Amino acid sequence: MLASHFAPWTPGPGESFDSVLAAHLLRRAGFGASPEEVQQAVDQGLEATVEGYFADTSEEDADYARVFDSLAGSIVDLEDPGAVQAWWIHRMVHTRHPLREKLTLFWHGHFATNYNKVGVMPLMQRQLETLRAHAWGDFPDLVLAMARDPAMLIWLDGQTNTKEHPNENFARELMELFTCGIGNYAECDILEAARAFSGWHREGAEFVFHAEEHDFDRKTILGRSGRFDGGDVVDILMQVPATPRFMAGKLLRFFAGEPAPDVLDEAARLLDSTQLNIKWFLRELFLSRHFHSEACLRKRIASPAEYVIGTVRTLGIRVPAAELRDRMTAMGQELFAPPNVKGWDGEQKWINSATWPARVAFAQDVSQLDGESPFGRRLPLEATVPLDLTEPEDVVARLDAILMQGGLDEGVRAALRELLVTTDDGAVADTYRGDEGVRYQRNREALATILSLPEYHAI
Amino acid sequence: MITRRDFLGYGVGGITFVSMGCGLNRLLARAAEGAAAAEKNDRVLVVVELSGGNDGLNTLIPFEDPLYYQNRPTLGIAKEEVLRLSDSVGLHPQMGGLAEQFLEGGLAVVQGAGYPEPDRSHFRSMEIWHTASTAATAPATGWLGRLLDAVAPEDLDVLSGLALTGGLPQALGAERIVVPVVAQLEALVGTDGSNREKLLKKLSTAESASAAPVAFMRRQAQAVYRAAEKLQDAAAKYQSPVEYPGTGLGEQLRRAAQIIAADLGVRVLYVSQDGYDTHSDQAAGHAALLEDLSASLAAFQTDLTGLKREDRVATMVFSEFGRRVDENGSRGTDHGAASTMLVLGAGLTGGLYGTHPSLAQLGDGDLIYTTDFRTVYATLLDGWLGCPSEPLLGEKFAPLAFLPA
Numbered sequence A: 001m002l003a004s005h006f007a008p009w010t011p012g013p014g015e016s017f018d019s020v021l022a023a024h025l026l027r028r029a030g031f032g033a034s035p036e037e038v039q040q041a042v043d044q045g046l047e048a049t050v051e052g053y054f055a056d057t058s059e060e061d062a063d064y065a066r067v068f069d070s071l072a073g074s075i076v077d078l079e080d081p082g083a084v085q086a087w088w089i090h091r092m093v094h095t096r097h098p099l100r101e102k103l104t105l106f107w108h109g110h111f112a113t114n115y116n117k118v119g120v121m122p123l124m125q126r127q128l129e130t131l132r133a134h135a136w137g138d139f140p141d142l143v144l145a146m147a148r149d150p151a152m153l154i155w156l157d158g159q160t161n162t163k164e165h166p167n168e169n170f171a172r173e174l175m176e177l178f179t180c181g182i183g184n185y186a187e188c189d190i191l192e193a194a195r196a197f198s199g200w201h202r203e204g205a206e207f208v209f210h211a212e213e214h215d216f217d218r219k220t221i222l223g224r225s226g227r228f229d230g231g232d233v234v235d236i237l238m239q240v241p242a243t244p245r246f247m248a249g250k251l252l253r254f255f256a257g258e259p260a261p262d263v264l265d266e267a268a269r270l271l272d273s274t275q276l277n278i279k280w281f282l283r284e285l286f287l288s289r290h291f292h293s294e295a296c297l298r299k300r301i302a303s304p305a306e307y308v309i310g311t312v313r314t315l316g317i318r319v320p321a322a323e324l325r326d327r328m329t330a331m332g333q334e335l336f337a338p339p340n341v342k343g344w345d346g347e348q349k350w351i352n353s354a355t356w357p358a359r360v361a362f363a364q365d366v367s368q369l370d371g372e373s374p375f376g377r378r379l380p381l382e383a384t385v386p387l388d389l390t391e392p393e394d395v396v397a398r399l400d401a402i403l404m405q406g407g408l409d410e411g412v413r414a415a416l417r418e419l420l421v422t423t424d425d426g427a428v429a430d431t432y433r434g435d436e437g438v439r440y441q442r443n444r445e446a447l448a449t450i451l452s453l454p455e456y457h458a459i
Numbered sequence B: 001m002i003t004r005r006d007f008l009g010y011g012v013g014g015i016t017f018v019s020m021g022c023g024l025n026r027l028l029a030r031a032a033e034g035a036a037a038a039e040k041n042d043r044v045l046v047v048v049e050l051s052g053g054n055d056g057l058n059t060l061i062p063f064e065d066p067l068y069y070q071n072r073p074t075l076g077i078a079k080e081e082v083l084r085l086s087d088s089v090g091l092h093p094q095m096g097g098l099a100e101q102f103l104e105g106g107l108a109v110v111q112g113a114g115y116p117e118p119d120r121s122h123f124r125s126m127e128i129w130h131t132a133s134t135a136a137t138a139p140a141t142g143w144l145g146r147l148l149d150a151v152a153p154e155d156l157d158v159l160s161g162l163a164l165t166g167g168l169p170q171a172l173g174a175e176r177i178v179v180p181v182v183a184q185l186e187a188l189v190g191t192d193g194s195n196r197e198k199l200l201k202k203l204s205t206a207e208s209a210s211a212a213p214v215a216f217m218r219r220q221a222q223a224v225y226r227a228a229e230k231l232q233d234a235a236a237k238y239q240s241p242v243e244y245p246g247t248g249l250g251e252q253l254r255r256a257a258q259i260i261a262a263d264l265g266v267r268v269l270y271v272s273q274d275g276y277d278t279h280s281d282q283a284a285g286h287a288a289l290l291e292d293l294s295a296s297l298a299a300f301q302t303d304l305t306g307l308k309r310e311d312r313v314a315t316m317v318f319s320e321f322g323r324r325v326d327e328n329g330s331r332g333t334d335h336g337a338a339s340t341m342l343v344l345g346a347g348l349t350g351g352l353y354g355t356h357p358s359l360a361q362l363g364d365g366d367l368i369y370t371t372d373f374r375t376v377y378a379t380l381l382d383g384w385l386g387c388p389s390e391p392l393l394g395e396k397f398a399p400l401a402f403l404p405a
Helices: A019-029 A035-044 A046-053 A058-071 A081-094 A098-110 A121-133 A139-147 A150-155 A169-178 A187-196 A230-238 A242-255 A261-273 A278-287 A304-315 A321-330 A355-367 A392-404 A410-420 A429-434 A436-452 B004-010 B024-038 B066-071 B096-103 B122-131 B143-151 B195-204 B212-237 B248-261 B282-306 B373-384 B389-393
Strands: A200-203 A206-209 A219-221 A224-226 B044-051 B060-062 B089-091 B107-114 B161-163 B268-274 B313-319 B339-344 B351-353
Touching: A019 A035, A019 A046, A019 A098, A019 A278, A035 A046, A046 A278, A081 A098, A081 A121, A081 A304, A081 A321, A098 A121, A098 A242, A098 A278, A121 A139, A121 A150, A139 A169, A139 A230, A150 A200, A150 A206, A169 A187, A169 A230, A187 A219, A187 A230, A242 A261, A242 A278, A261 A278, A304 A321, A304 A355, A304 A392, A321 A355, A355 A436, A355 B212, A392 A410, A392 A436, A410 A436, A410 B195, A429 A436, A436 B195, B044 B248, B044 B282, B089 B096, B096 B107, B096 B282, B096 B339, B107 B373, B143 B161, B143 B268, B143 B389, B195 B212, B212 B248, B248 B268, B248 B282, B268 B282, B282 B313, B313 B373, B339 B373, B373 B389
Parallel strands: B044 B268, B044 B313, B107 B351, B161 B268
Antiparallel strands: A200 A206, A219 A224, B060 B089, B107 B339, B313 B339
């Protein structure tokens, strides 16, 4: 194709796939990474790193299924929203397939279903597993799976949609928010589509088709007529040109950042050409010139998941997932409870006078973590910033390298050097160099400061 | 950043969306004059959002209309239970507190509020109400944001607008200023002011020419620090014997009273009550919501009187749409169109305004609006807040008589 933005990225003179680009990829396609993982990506190169993201997941799936089965009902109370939320966060932190969890989060935001209405937490967990199973598959399959998903049937009232009393809720959101977007259908298309989904119901945790409640008459949807059922509606919507464009835009905003019009045009054509296959599209995106350009680098605002999970993965922090869940909730992202059927708006909407203090509080509190968890040091900062580094300049450079890949302004680095050697009682330059205990404390103050900087939250 | 001086001098900034060509300069000049006049006005507007689409027909009930009972076989409110406001309409039985306000003359009930070509999408319709625009591409700012862009003083220590909601409502989206959200602000202040905190405040609020997300976050951080200190002070000083319902709405209105009592220069406060998307088994849930709404607003009004602020505050209640006239098969109602608005305050002339929509002539099964909701906005902007509405709304709307023109 005549692609320009989606042409493969190749290093220009003096460029390479260095830690800046590797960390960028790891933040966007996953949830951030330790310095060792960044180095590993640099060593492997871009293509191998991207290919590794799509590796076979069956081993991890079996592990998690086995552990989940053994914990379900005891450690993980399937009826408790908090426990199910924490279980997913645990997986985001520990997964060997971060792209898949990231995509699962994307789809959760896209098909935004809220447990407060669904009321049956095991169905939310089951929906999550469906989203994960289809994460980088064919989009049409996922849409159909969601149309038959028990939690979705409760969430958008499909289970009360009958021939006698069509309920429009699912049909409307299917068009407005899940596939082609507002402006690409008429009110009458929604009414007709609702009829096509009539009788698509739920019994317990299973999808059932109630033929006696289904409207078998002809429907006309987006100019096509027939005795359509829900599957036909999905097929029709997948052929609407607006659908690849709408979905390419959403994927770009989530993984790359708000696209310029010409980037979106190209992405829409690309997604269309893959017949809405998510893996093909994302592979092209992650390998593209556009993804590795200044237009994308640190041009997004981290979601609470990206900030919290990313910080935990980058620094190897060990805290209970339930605590991370509470932090993310305070920052405006409670899993399984998006604010409405449109999902989280994201970007600038993440930051307000309620959520910014919550982000700063998290930075402060994780930086002060001390002692051991059952699995190791709770904040193993000394593994990446060794205490035998005694020069403030070296310590700040090391923190900058791990967290910002050397991107901090010199003015900020100077202020951080000053902070390292100044306590509230005054200057302690000599004590800092001479006393390991002081370094231990002061390094954590500098860490808290960097984690609280707007620069760190631009990913 | 757009400054107040730019606004007054050149008219760029908060109202650029009114790019409708002819008369623009005249409108801008009037906005500037209005902004100058509004500076001397210290009145407050409290906006209550009922999220999800409130069933206006079961809020203000046309109890003499047989069509109402035909369309609402299970959800209809019996005639004898309605709290009558006139010979033909009355409030839901759980709204005793507001019915009392009506009798005292402090409640204006606006019937049939809506807009042309109603949209049944929550998001699109909410966007129309928040931006006060039915244009296909919504303006980037909200109607209250544009108001605050025009009237908020340059002084960073004055909090002109505050949201008591979980996030920032689109209506408060502004160009020149940042409207803080009250919740959790205290987390940032109230600690010891260590070197690190001072440094963090300095670094995270620095003015910068840096990339867009960083500059945006720094502006947010500035607003956070500024607001946090003021609110802490307001909460400490507030004393009141009034008990509010122990609900989210009750708590938001109690905080609103605290803030108003502290005279921080607030002009706009925004609260919300969620749960109105009553697709199934509506009766009990909707009654509970209206009871909370009525009791919370009545407590707020009593509190304001005790605090001697009642003459300075008007409260407007809206929802993104009403519900379908005929109930659905799940004992609920689907998304509709025109609904009922309320305006409450000691300084206004209570009564019924507009005409109740016909239940015989419907638009696609929905009530057809009889009063453009922007008429209410215009009445409040011109008659209450003293800021000319036409430049902010992009159109002239004839005011309703609950305030002197």
